[in-house]
Amino acid sequence: MAKLLYIEGSPRGERSKSTAVAQAFLKAYQVAHPQDSVETLDLWSVSLPTFDGDMLDAKYAVLHGQAHTAEQAAAWKTVSDMAASFAAADKYLISVPMWNFSIPYKVKHFFDIIIQPGLTFSFSPKTGYQGLVTGKKAVIVYARGGAYGPGTGAEAYDLQTRTLGGLLGFIGITEQHNILVEPTLAGADAVAQTIDKAGEEAHKVAQSF
Numbered sequence: 667m668a669k670l671l672y673i674e675g676s677p678r679g680e681r682s683k684s685t686a687v688a689q690a691f692l693k694a695y696q697v698a699h700p701q702d703s704v705e706t707l708d709l710w711s712v713s714l715p716t717f718d719g720d721m722l723d724a725k726y727a728v729l730h731g732q733a734h735t736a737e738q739a740a741a742w743k744t745v746s747d748m749a750a751s752f753a754a755a756d757k758y759l760i761s762v763p764m765w766n767f768s769i770p771y772k773v774k775h776f777f778d779i780i781i782q783p784g785l786t787f788s789f790s791p792k793t794g795y796q797g798l799v800t801g802k803k804a805v806i807v808y809a810r811g812g813a814y815g816p817g818t819g820a821e822a823y824d825l826q827t828r829t830l831g832g833l834l835g836f837i838g839i840t841e842q843h844n845i846l847v848e849p850t851l852a853g854a855d856a857v858a859q860t861i862d863k864a865g866e867e868a869h870k871v872a873q874s875f
């Protein structure tokens with residue numbers, strides 16, 4: 667039995683285009699993999715700790731090979747629990763809006779917390795950086811008001827797939843399937859067609875994921 671972690675990155679609930687396509691994926695996934703468990707992490711309804719103070723110092727202590735103070739150890743436990751909970755999944759589904767060409771701050775905040783030395787990546791002068799979240803795969807649904815996909819001429823502005831895809835790859839999740847939902851700020855009929863097309867792709871990918 668595999669565990670799928672669904673990370674919801676849009677605060678727009680039923681109006682969210684990325685969430686709508688992710689829901690189409692989940693519906694098909696649960697039919698195709700009835701034995702698997704699905705956990706949802708809605709980044710807009712959880713309280714993410716501010717990454718500063720003892721938590722920040724704890725990270726630098728790890729980077730410098732120093733022992734944690736009692737306060738830093740307590741703060742680091744929060745980080746390591748969150749990283750462990752993320753890494754416990756076998757597969758990931760992430761739905762994310764484009765905000766200012768990149769990802770919303772809540773999504774970045776979450777990854778700023780869990781991407782940590784010794785927890786989700788390692789470094790040694792000999793081998794360099796290595797992702798520790800290996801043997802997993804992810805489907806990422808990227809919604810954007812404009813169009814930035816291959817052939818649009820606006821690919822250079824797409825910091826959304828490069829940021830999230832880069833972060834996931836850095837920690838070892840290199841098997842990524844991107845579903846683009848674009849453009850979502852077009853006429854109603856065109857948007858409905860875009861969502862249907864992306865939903866069909868999500869349905870298809872879910873069968874064999």
Ligand SMILES: Cc1cc2nc3c(=O)[nH]c(=O)nc-3n(C[C@H](O)[C@H](O)[C@H](O)COP(=O)(O)O)c2cc1C
Nearest residue numbers: 676682683684763764765766767809810811812850
């Ligand atoms: C704060 C904010 C910034 C945005 N920035 C961009 C942008 O840079 N480029 C773009 O094409 N659309 C942008 N949009 C539009 C969203 O990407 C679009 O509405 C998308 O469908 C949002 O995903 P969602 O429907 O899942 O919430 C922005 C929307 C918001 C709220």
